[in-house]
Structures are given as structure tokens and as C-alpha cells.
Amino acid sequence: MTSTAPIRLSIEGVTKSFGATQAIRGVSLNINAGEVHALIGENGAGKSTLMKVLSGALQPDSGTLFVDGETYSPRGPSDARRRGVAMIYQELNLAPHLTVEQNLSLGREQSQFGFVLRDAMRPQIYDVLRRLGIADLEPDTLVGSLSQGAKQLIEIARALLDGAKVLIMDEPTSSLSRSDSLRLFEITKALAREGCAVVYISHFMDELREVAESYTVLRDGATVGSGLMKDVTDNELVTLMAGRPVERASSHLAENRGEELLCVSDLSGERFPQGASLVLHRGEILGIVGLVGAGRTELLRTVFGLERIRAGTVRVGAHGFRSSDGVDSRWKLGIGMVSEDRKGEGLMLDLPISNNLVLSRVDSVAVNGWISRSALVEKTMKWIQSLDIRASSVDAPVGSLSGGNQQKVALARLLHHDVDVLLLDEPTRGIDVRSKATIWNLIRDLAASGKAILVVGSHLPEMLAGCDALMVMQRGRLGEKKAASAWTEHSLLVEATAGSGDIHA
Amino acid sequence: MPENRLVSTLRSLGPLVGLLLVLVLFGSLEPEKFLAFQNIRTVLTQTVIVGLGAIGMTFVVVSGGIDLSVGSSIALSTIVVARVLRDGGSPWLAAVCGVLSGACVGILNGALITRLKIAPFIVTLGTLQIVRGIAKYVAGEQKIDAPASWLADLMTKSPSPAWLIVSPGVWALVVLGVFFGAVLKKSVIGTYAFAIGSNESTAVLCGLPVSSIKIRLYALSGLLTGLAGLMQFSRLTVGDPTAATGLELNIIAAVVIGGASLSGGVGSITSSLVGALVMAFLANGCNLVGVPNYAQEILVGGIIVIVVAMDRSRRMT
Numbered sequence: 170m171t172s173t174a175p176i177r178l179s180i181e182g183v184t185k186s187f188g189a190t191q192a193i194r195g196v197s198l199n200i201n202a203g204e205v206h207a208l209i210g211e212n213g214a215g216k217s218t219l220m221k222v223l224s225g226a227l228q229p230d231s232g233t234l235f236v237d238g239e240t241y242s243p244r245g246p247s248d249a250r251r252r253g254v255a256m257i258y259q260e261l262n263l264a265p266h267l268t269v270e271q272n273l274s275l276g277r278e279q280s281q282f283g284f285v286l287r288d289a290m291r292p293q294i295y296d297v298l299r300r301l302g303i304a305d306l307e308p309d310t311l312v313g314s315l316s317q318g319a320k321q322l323i324e325i326a327r328a329l330l331d332g333a334k335v336l337i338m339d340e341p342t343s344s345l346s347r348s349d350s351l352r353l354f355e356i357t358k359a360l361a362r363e364g365c366a367v368v369y370i371s372h373f374m375d376e377l378r379e380v381a382e383s384y385t386v387l388r389d390g391a392t393v394g395s396g397l398m399k400d401v402t403d404n405e406l407v408t409l410m411a412g413r414p415v416e417r418a419s420s421h422l423a424e425n426r427g428e429e430l431l432c433v434s435d436l437s438g439e440r441f442p443q444g445a446s447l448v449l450h451r452g453e454i455l456g457i458v459g460l461v462g463a464g465r466t467e468l469l470r471t472v473f474g475l476e477r478i479r480a481g482t483v484r485v486g487a488h489g490f491r492s493s494d495g496v497d498s499r500w501k502l503g504i505g506m507v508s509e510d511r512k513g514e515g516l517m518l519d520l521p522i523s524n525n526l527v528l529s530r531v532d533s534v535a536v537n538g539w540i541s542r543s544a545l546v547e548k549t550m551k552w553i554q555s556l557d558i559r560a561s562s563v564d565a566p567v568g569s570l571s572g573g574n575q576q577k578v579a580l581a582r583l584l585h586h587d588v589d590v591l592l593l594d595e596p597t598r599g600i601d602v603r604s605k606a607t608i609w610n611l612i613r614d615l616a617a618s619g620k621a622i623l624v625v626g627s628h629l630p631e632m633l634a635g636c637d638a639l640m641v642m643q644r645g646r647l648g649e650k651k652a653a654s655a656w657t658e659h660s661l662l663v664e665a666t667a668g669s670g671d672i673h674a
Numbered sequence: 675m676p677e678n679r680l681v682s683t684l685r686s687l688g689p690l691v692g693l694l695l696v697l698v699l700f701g702s703l704e705p706e707k708f709l710a711f712q713n714i715r716t717v718l719t720q721t722v723i724v725g726l727g728a729i730g731m732t733f734v735v736v737s738g739g740i741d742l743s744v745g746s747s748i749a750l751s752t753i754v755v756a757r758v759l760r761d762g763g764s765p766w767l768a769a770v771c772g773v774l775s776g777a778c779v780g781i782l783n784g785a786l787i788t789r790l791k792i793a794p795f796i797v798t799l800g801t802l803q804i805v806r807g808i809a810k811y812v813a814g815e816q817k818i819d820a821p822a823s824w825l826a827d828l829m830t831k832s833p834s835p836a837w838l839i840v841s842p843g844v845w846a847l848v849v850l851g852v853f854f855g856a857v858l859k860k861s862v863i864g865t866y867a868f869a870i871g872s873n874e875s876t877a878v879l880c881g882l883p884v885s886s887i888k889i890r891l892y893a894l895s896g897l898l899t900g901l902a903g904l905m906q907f908s909r910l911t912v913g914d915p916t917a918a919t920g921l922e923l924n925i926i927a928a929v930v931i932g933g934a935s936l937s938g939g940v941g942s943i944t945s946s947l948v949g950a951l952v953m954a955f956l957a958n959g960c961n962l963v964g965v966p967n968y969a970q971e972i973l974v975g976g977i978i979v980i981v982v983a984m985d986r987s988r989r990m991t
Binding site (some may be wrong): 475499 | 877879
């Protein structure tokens with residue numbers, strides 16, 4: 170806390186590029202022993218890349234790192250841990266079928282004749298659990314039976330057993346209850362008092378105010394501001410994150426609406442969404458923005474019948490879906506979806522373009538249960554040409570295409586099915602800039618031809634330019650629908666980051 | 675694309691090259707015995723049971739599943755055929771009942787896999803035991819003798835009329851191989867099988883009735899297994915509850931040597947049948963040359979590992 174505290178972690182001019190994209194460009198920051206430092210930035214600002222460099226998962230292109238004044242260039246995560254830098258991941262790496270004690274001693278068991286000496290580790294383990302304020306936790310408890318919050322503490326305990334001096338916490342409260350979050354804040358501050366330096370990443374302003382004393386804001390891979398939390402307002406932080414207001418690239422008209430096609434009211438799923446309502450008109454592009462984990466994907470999946478409807482209704486025209494209705498009922502009534510996960514869900518990468526294209530409606534190319542090769546080729550060629558899909562042939566496996574062309578195949582499936590409502594989850598993720606523009610042009614053309622489009626996206630300038638109207642999702646809840654021209658990056662961010670760990674009623 | 679075509683051509687030709695190698699090797703070592711018409715006819719007849727099983731297994735494997743219960747199911751089918759004959763049923767009735775018993779086992783497998791959401795390996799490991807037990811129970815734990823009928827001629831080594839050249843079982847295998855080869859490659863259900871095996875999540879996203887498709891695929895596989903059981907009965911001319919023990923592994927080996935991927939999405943009927951022929955000619959050739967049994971087993975095992983390793987490296991490039 171004092172200004173005389175030694176500098177624990179120092180980052181000087183670190184850069185890292187992936188191909189042509191510069192993920193971080195010359196970032197520098199110092200963190201003292203005993204300091205909790207907030208690292209702030211939009212999705213894609215370079216936080217994760219910087220943390221991966223720190224934790225040894227990535228090697229920087231240039232720049233130097235120091236821990237306690239000594240040069241630090243970890244060869245991998247385990248090397249980083251040996252040097253006292255530990256990352257606490259969002260997804261916890263614990264073995265659920267082992268006990269607390271076994272998890273904590275994993276990889277550092279002391280043994281004799283091949284038998285684990287259980288008692289040898291006990292004093293250290295008790296000591297660490299006491300430092301974390303969970304000395305009452307029975308070391309024989311199975312980790313799988315613990316709450317998310319307790320698991321997180323076990324993960325931190327493991328880092329402490331490694332002698333961590335620098336802790337990196339990435340969105341640590343994203344899956345915690347309010348009380349677990351509060352406990353975590355206390356423990357984080359206590360660890361800092363003991364001399365740890367903590368890098369704390371979160372999107373939530375009040376959470377950062379609670380734990381952190383100082384901050385660094387990243388935008389487009391560069392430091393755009395830093396200082397003490399007490400000297401800055403939330404509004405100033407958001408302005409730093411968003412940068413100057415971005416000019417709208419399109420003069421797209423929001424008035425070309427037709428009749429109401431999709432109506433969602435008070436929709437709740439297993440966890441997210443919570444009481445979400447929206448109306449989508451013919452010819453309209455409605456964008457849903459929000460932080461990662463805010464429940465945007467779950468909203469689309471629940472509307473599409475991939476996740477169970479717990480309460481509320483989804484209607485297309487006069488038809489309302491029951492909670493037992495599956496995905497096939499959505500396709501039948503003219504709703505199609507493009508998944509955010511092309512590899513894992515959206516496409517069959519080792520099968521040809523043609524198979525991927527017609528899968529939702531194989532009967533369109535079949536006679537009496539047999540596929541007509543000529544119909545299949547004809548339909549596939551039609552979409553390859555009209556969407557300008559770059560492929561060597563209709564039989565080329567989809568996995569051999571570029572990301573942008575893969576996405577066109579995923580979209581073409583919906584067009585081939587001739588749906589009226591398109592649910593697009595991160596349609597421009599993981600594709601190059603030019604393909605992004607192509608995909609957005611395609612989306613706009615589709616809307617102009619009378620389709621209704623609901624699109625989830627993370628890149629705010631893109632969403633502001635491409636959508637007619639935008640809604641912000643925050644912890645499973647949808648905010649007010651406003652024309653895209655009524656939003657700015659700044660106002661979207663304010664609404665997306667508004668909540669604390671609390672779920673407002 | 676030319677490269678892709680090359681890869682897929684190699685994939686389909688690989689097993690054929692292997693078969694040729696086996697034929698050339700033993701053909702040069704023991705030309706008189708190995709290449710004798712009578713011997714080839716015998717080997718073809720020996721391939722029928724594994725071949726029919728491999729057709730069904732290919733559908734299951736392409737869809738990402740596996741069926742370990744086929745050996746037991748074949749035994750049950752021989753018992754059913756023998757009992758129907760013994761109790762005075764006509765050969766036709768016995769044949770139909772035998773085939774249907776296999777289909778029932780298939781439907782049971784499919785239903786358990788989809789309703790209980792248990793991995794196919796585990797479910798069929800269970801039904802392997804259950805069906806074997808049922809076969810023994812139905813048979814009263816002994817072989818069932820059946821009155822002579824034309825069913826015994828299905829797998830005869832010298833068919834009559836003589837213009838058939840090979841046994842009716844071989845012809846059945848050829849016809850069904852061609853038919854189901856087309857079904858897998860060109861029908862809607864075949865397309866669905868590839869889709870589910872390649873990426874089940876995509877199949878769900880596209881609204882396919884995944885569970886019902888899987889049940890149909892296991893039922894189809896069971897139907898062919900039942901037919902393999904009928905051929906097994908024809909060969910033994912009795913119902914034997916201990917018949918075909920471990921035969922599922924030969925059938926899976928044939929499918930794998932044929933280039934199908936056990937993780938689903940890849941496979942073809944013709945290649946699986948070539949795989950079955952490789953195994954049959956290899957065993958026959960080894961016997962003729964006088965390779966001891968243990969060496970044969972090591973050889974077959976080695977071939978399986980090498981084939982899969984080659985396939986893997988081919989896909990990496």
C-alpha cells in the first residue's frame with residue numbers, strides 16, 4: 170500500500186502479433202508488491218493476449234518482463250509458476266473426483282517406495298487453507314461437491330502452494346454468487362496485504378472499485394490510460410475503453426420494416442436468458458450486444474429450441490412454440506440459426522460443401538429416399554455462385570475453405586432452407602476484415618429482401634454500423650431496444666458494464 | 675481439389691492394394707493350392723458371415739457408433755432358426771425369424787443408446803453378454819439339431835445348380851453389398867449417417883431426428899447380423915449358442931482395415947468388404963503355407979495397427 174513498496178511485476182514495451190494482426194503493441198506497466206491492479210478493456214482489446222504472455226502460454230515478439238527486478242521470460246505455464254507467477258483461469262483446472270488435499274498436492278506428492286506420504290503435505294495445506302480463511306474445509310472433501318466459489322479458492326490455494334508472488338485473475342466472479350464474490354474480494358485484498366501483486370481483470374466497474382487501487386486501460390492492444398482508481402470516474406474509464414465515437418459507416422435506413430415476424434416475451438432459460446422480450450420485424454436487423462457470458466448465445470439457443478424454455482413464449486406469426494418443441498419445429502416455421510462455433514457445431518468440416526448446405530432439408534434434393542446427384546450439384550453451385558464462395562469444387566470438404574467462406578456456407582444453409590428469420594451468433598468471428606465486410610453486406614441484402622435478422626456480436630463499431638436497432642444484454646436480461654443511431658459505443662458499454670455482481674430484480 | 679480427389683482415391687484403393695498384396699504374396703508362395711478355383715470358392719464362402727456383419731457394422735461405425743453384440747446376436751439367430759425348424763416351421767419361416775431376431779437386438783441397442791444416453795461401446799458390451807445369455811437360455815444350454823432343409827445349401831461349397839459357380843451365400847453378399855453400398859453413399863439415411871458421425875451437433879442444429887436415425891441404423895445393422903446368423907446356421911446345420919464368440923472383433927477389424935474411422939464420418943461398404951476379404955485370404959494363405967496360428971494372430975493384429983497409422987498420417991498431410 171505504501172509508495173515505498175518494491176515493484177513486483179514490471180512489463181516493458183511488450184508486443185505480440187498474430188499474422189498481420191497486432192494483438193498488443195508496446196504495453197508497459199508496473200505493479201508493486203501489495204497492489205491489486207485492474208486491467209480494463211473491451212473484448213478483443215488485448216487483455217487475454219497480455220495475460221497469456223505473462224503466464225507463459227505465449228512468447229512476446231519483443232519487450233521485457235521483470236519479476237522482483239529480475240528478467241522473466243517463462244518458457245511455459247509451469248515455468249511461470251516456478252517463477253511465482255500464477256494465472257487463475259475462468260475455467261478451473263481441478264480434478265472433480267479427487268479430494269481437496271489430493272488436488273492441492275497433485276504434482277508435488279512426496280513419496281517413499283512409490284507410496285504417497287500423505288502426512289508430509291498436510292501442514293503446508295492447512296497453512297494455505299488458513300491464509301484463505303477456509304481452514305474449516307475438510308481436506309477429504311471431494312472437489313466435485315464444492316461450490317464454484319470454493320473451487321476457485323482451491324485453485325488459488327494451489328497457486329499459493331507454488332509460492333505465487335504474482336496472481337492473475339481473469340473474470341474471477343463470472344460464475345460466482347454474490348456472497349462468494351464478496352468473500353473473494355476480501356481474500357484478494359488480504360493476499361495483497363501479504364505482499365502479492367494481483368492483476369485483476371473484470372468488466373464490472375463496482376467490482377473493480379471494490380478490489381483494485383490502480384488501473385490500466387487497453388484499447389486495440391495499446392495502453393490508453395492508467396492511474397489510481399480513486400482519481401477516475403466510471404464514465405472516464407468507459408470513454409477510455411471505447412475511444413472516440415465511431416462514425417456510422419452505413420446510411421442504412423431503419424424505416425424499411427414490414428410486419429412482425431418473431432416475438433419473444435418474458436423468455437427464461439435454464440440460467441440465461443431471464444425474462445427477455447423482443448420483437449423482430451420483416452426487413453429488420455436487430456443486434457444484441459453485451460459482455461462475454463452475458464447470456465446472448467443462450468438467448469438465441471433458447472429461441473431456437475436448442476435449450477429448454479423454462480418460462481415465457483417464442484412466437485412466429487400466430488404460432489407459439491411449446492417447451493417440448495425441438496429444433497425441427499423452428500426450421501419448419503422458417504427460423505434458421507448460424508452457430509458461433511463453426512468447428513464444434515456449425516459445420517461438418519470433413520464433409521463436402523454440398524452436404525453441409527442441404528442438411529436441414531435433404532428432401533429438397535432427394536426422390537423417394539435417394540439423393541439426386543444432379544439436383545445436389547445444381548443447388549450447391551447456385552449458392553457457391555450467388556454468395557461467391559471460393560472453393561475448388563462442390564465436393565471440397567468445408568474444412569479446406571477459409572473462415573469467411575466457411576461462414577458463407579453456414580449462411581447458405583439458411584438461405585437454401587429459405588427461412589424468414591435468421592438467428593446469427595457472432596457471424597463475423599474469426600474471419601478476416603474483408604470477409605467481415607462481405608458477410609455484413611450479405612446480411613444487409615437479406616434484410617432488404619425481406620428477411621428478419623437477429624444478430625449477436627461483440628465488436629461494437631461493426632454492430633453499430635451493421636444493425637438497424639440494438640439491445641444490450643446484461644447478466645441474462647435484455648435492455649431497451651433503440652435505433653442504432655441512438656446508441657454510441659460509449660452508451661452501449663455503459664449499459665453492458667452497469668451491473669455489479671448483483672442480479673437486479 | 676485434385677489433391678482431395680487423390681486422397682479419397684487412395685483411401686478407397688488402399689484396402690484393394692492390400693488385398694492384391696496378399697493375393698500376390700500367397701499366390702507366389704503356394705500357387706497351386708492358393709489360386710485353385712476350389713480354394714478361392716472356399717475362402718469366398720468363409721467371407722460371407724464376416725462380410726454381412728461388416729455391411730451393417732459400417733453403417734454404425736460411419737455414424738460414430740460401434741456394436742460389440744454382433745457375435746452373440748449371430749449365435750442367437752442360429753438358435754432361433756434351429757428351433758423354428760425343429761418345432762415344424764418351414765425353412766422360410768425359420769429364416770425370417772432368424773433375421774428378425776437380429777433386427778430386434780439392433781433395435782434394443784439403438785433404444786438403449788439413445789434413450790439412456792449411454793455410449794454405444796458400453797451398451798453393446800452389455801448386450802453382448804445379455805444376448806449370449808438369452809441364446810443359451812433359449813437353447814437350453816446345448817446345441818439344437820434341426821431337420822435337414824435347403825437352408826443348409828446356402829453356404830455349400832459346391833452349389834447346385836452348377837451354373838451358380840459359388841454358394842448362394844456369396845451371391846447374397848455381393849447383391850447386398852452393392853445395394854447397401856448405394857444406400858450408404860446415395861440415400862437420405864446414408865447421408866444422415868455421415869452427418870451424425872461427422873458432427874452430431876451439426877445434425878442437431880439442422881433439426882435431424884438424431885435418436886430415431888440412430889435406432890434405424892442399429893436396426894439395419896441388426897437385420898444384416900441376423901442374416902449373418904442364418905448363414906452361420908447354414909454352415910453348422912445346427913443351432914449353437916456358443917457360435918461366433920468374438921466374431922464381432924473380426925467384423926470390426928474388417929471395417930477398420932477397409933479404412934472406416936472409428937470416430938465416425940468416414941467409411942464405405944465396398945472397402946469394408948475388401949477388408950473382410952483381406953482377413954479371409956490372409957488366414958487361408960497362412961494355413962496353406964503352414965504359418966502357425968499364433969503367428970497369424972500377430973500378423974492380423976499388426977496389420978490393423980499399421981492400417982490405422984497409415985490412415986492417420988494420410989489425413990495429417
